[in-house]
Every structure is written in structure tokens, then in C-alpha cells.
Amino acid sequence: MPFGLVSAWNKRRRSKSHDHSDPWIYKPAEFWQLEERTSQPAKRHHGSSVFTLKEMEEATCSFSDDNYIGKGGFGKVYKGTLRTGEVVAIKKMELPPFKEAEGEREFRVEVDILSRLDHPNLVSLIGYCADGKHRFLVYEYLRNGNLQDHLNGIGESKMEWPLRLKVALGAARGLAYLHSSSSVGIPIVHRDFKSTNVLLNNNFEAKISDFGLAKLMPEGQETYVTARVLGTFGYFDPEYTSVRHILNDRKKLRKVIDPEMSRSSYALESIAMFANLASRCVRTESSERPSMTECVKELQMIIYTNSKASGIGINSFKIV
Incomplete structure (x- = not known):
């Protein structure tokens, strides 16, 4: 999937924070x-x-x-x-x-x-x-604001299913990069990942923001557990962790679909696959949760399944 490049950095820098002798420069x-x-x-x-x-x-x-x-x-x-x-x-x-x-x-x-x-x-x-x-x-500057506003209908554009999948994939790729050792030589855990911290550029490419609570993970790990509670609490109904009942009943599955999405934009099979992935991401046991690298692969398959079944590709869908 094509992704927009990060906006160019300011090339004419007055001074750079490369100088580690600068007494202000902070290092955790x-x-x-x-x-x-x-x-x-x-x-x-x-x-x-x-x-x-x-x-x-x-x-x-x-x-x-x-x-x-x-x-x-x-x-x-x-x-x-x-x-x-x-x-x-x-x-x-x-x-x-x-x-x-x-x-x-x-x-x-x-x-x-x-x-x-x-x-x-x-x-x-x-x-x-x-x-x-x-x-x-x-x-x-990212003119399309944050993901939460668009999901709540505050944004200027309607988010159909292919666009939501595109944003989810971009965010997953960003997290997978942080959790790998390719970022700074050791994995990083964000610790405050939420929809308001997912920003969107002109092409609705996802950009993860707000790293103030980020922390390095122990080497060799793609999951991280801490006893210290940080970040922002979200809410999910415990019944949603037992998602089999929803996946096996098409009527129940339709009830959890955002009515703002056009019926022609999604295939129920892709919704079920996404719900299954989401349910595994919130499981209590860390060993049962997929890594972000695995999430990226599954999201790519979900996007392919949806485009094949509905006939709407991730890049062909018009943002309205």
C-alpha cells in the first residue's frame, strides 16, 4: 500500500540538538x-x-x-x-x-x-x-486533525470502511516500528496510544503522536508489561472479549457496525476478521495477544479480503 512520505524537515536549521555537550539536552x-x-x-x-x-x-x-x-x-x-x-x-x-x-x-x-x-x-x-x-x-502540520474527531463525525470527511482500514494499517506499522529494534536500537513502548494521538495528513495517512510517556522495552521483547498505570483508560464491554458470539451471528455483527458507513463500502467477512483481531489484541494474557508485526500482516489480509469482496480498493474509495 502506498504511504505518503513524512513532511520534509526544516533544512536550514539554526542550531541542532546533536551536541551532547549542551547542558540542556536531556537523556533518559x-x-x-x-x-x-x-x-x-x-x-x-x-x-x-x-x-x-x-x-x-x-x-x-x-x-x-x-x-x-x-x-x-x-x-x-x-x-x-x-x-x-x-x-x-x-x-x-x-x-x-x-x-x-x-x-x-x-x-x-x-x-x-x-x-x-x-x-x-x-x-x-x-x-x-x-x-x-x-x-x-x-x-x-497535519490538516486533517486526529482520528477520534473523524470517528465522532467532527471531521470534514466521512470515514468509510476502506479508509478506516487504511488508518488502522498505518498506525499498526508505526507501532510495529517502535516495538522493533530498528528505531533506536532497542524497542520503544508508547504507553498512551489512543485515537486522539493518531493524526491524519492530507491523504489520511496515520501519524502516531505524543511520545511523552514512551519508554524503552527490555531487549528481545515485542510486548511490555508494567505495574505502573499510565496513559488514558478506555472502556470496553467484557462481552466484546468473547467475540465468538458476535462473529457467528451476522445479525449481531451488523449491530456493532457504525451506521455512518455505506453498506457498499464493506464486506461482512472483513468486519468479522477485524473484530477477531481486535478481540485478540485486548486479551488479558500477553502471550495470547498478537505482536504489532502480526497485526500489520493481518490488516493487509483484511484489506485485501474487503477489496476483493466489495470491489472497493483502499485507494479507489472517494473521501466524502
Whole structure:
């Protein structure tokens, strides 16, 4: 399946975060341990630009309401235009005093991890600003917002089944890359993966964002278990983990299908295959859950099955 390339990084960088002698540059303990274990330190595929507070103010017209995009756990997000003319998304950290230490940690972890990653299904970090107490993260601008808004009908486009499968596959590829050792030499677990952290570009290619809670996994593992509860809780009915009843009853299967999707856009067989995969992903025993690499392969098969049965390919479906 074709995937859009990550937006180009800012080529004319004022200064890069390659200089490890810079006292501000933060490295989580796991990265120090990684570099001690390996003969070569983890390479940064792209340097991150370092911006000043003045540049952030200029880019957003002093954080004008006209440039306001939304608000998250970290703070407000604004649309901005850099001096080079590049349009970006600027995340401004705004936390109460009792959360500042936690926010600083998440800020630094995100800068350090995203500066080392290079994958079309991960959001691109263009740079950051650490000017006094001011903290900003500068990302590529993704005009189609996040997945949750589109699923809830807030987005401008209707998400038919082939498009949803395309987004699911892109997100799975991004997670598979993180869970492999090809990212920074050791697997990374996101720990806050949810629909609001899946952003969409012009072509509805999925881009995983928000790496503030990310953590390195033990070597040789594609699954990770921790006793510490982090991230965002979701809800699922326990009955959905026993999905056989749904899969074996076409009437029940139709009840879980989003009525906003056109009947001609999906084949029931592909819906059943997807439900089966989803049910295995939330099983209690980690040994029973598929790896993200396995999820990618299954999603490719589901897409093929749906296109063959419904006659609608992933790239031929019109976004409305």
C-alpha cells in the first residue's frame, strides 16, 4: 500500500540538538544505558531545530485565537508559520505548578525520542523551544486533525470502511516500528496510544503522536508489561472479549457496525476478521495477544479480503 512520505524537515536549521555537550539536552537513563551497551550510539536521523520564544510568538502571531487548534494534556496547540514559510503545529506547555516536573519530563522525553525516530507513520518533530521557563514542541502540520474527531463525525470527511482500514494499517506499522529494534536500537513502548494521538495528513495517512510517556522495552521483547498505570483508560464491554458470539451471528455483527458507513463500502467477512483481531489484541494474557508485526500482516489480509469482496480498493474509495 502506498504511504505518503513524512513532511520534509526544516533544512536550514539554526542550531541542532546533536551536541551532547549542551547542558540542556536531556537523556533518559535508558538512553545512557543503551549507548553504554552498544558500540555505536543511537543515530538521530534528523536534527531538531532549536527555536526562541520570539520565533514562537512570530510564528503564531503572539498565539492568536485565529491560530488556535485545540488543547491537550500538555497544553494548547497552535498553527504557526516559520520564517522559512513552513506551516507547523506548535504545542505550548501550560501546566499547573504541581504538574510542572511531570510536564518537563514528558517534554524532554518527547524531544529525545522523536529526534531519533524516522518513519512515515510517526509524527515529525521539527524542533523545540526551551527558552527560560517556556516550553514548546514544533511538529509538522497535519490538516486533517486526529482520528477520534473523524470517528465522532467532527471531521470534514466521512470515514468509510476502506479508509478506516487504511488508518488502522498505518498506525499498526508505526507501532510495529517502535516495538522493533530498528528505531533506536532497542524497542520503544508508547504507553498512551489512543485515537486522539493518531493524526491524519492530507491523504489520511496515520501519524502516531505524543511520545511523552514512551519508554524503552527490555531487549528481545515485542510486548511490555508494567505495574505502573499510565496513559488514558478506555472502556470496553467484557462481552466484546468473547467475540465468538458476535462473529457467528451476522445479525449481531451488523449491530456493532457504525451506521455512518455505506453498506457498499464493506464486506461482512472483513468486519468479522477485524473484530477477531481486535478481540485478540485486548486479551488479558500477553502471550495470547498478537505482536504489532502480526497485526500489520493481518490488516493487509483484511484489506485485501474487503477489496476483493466489495470491489472497493483502499485507494479507489472517494473521501466524502
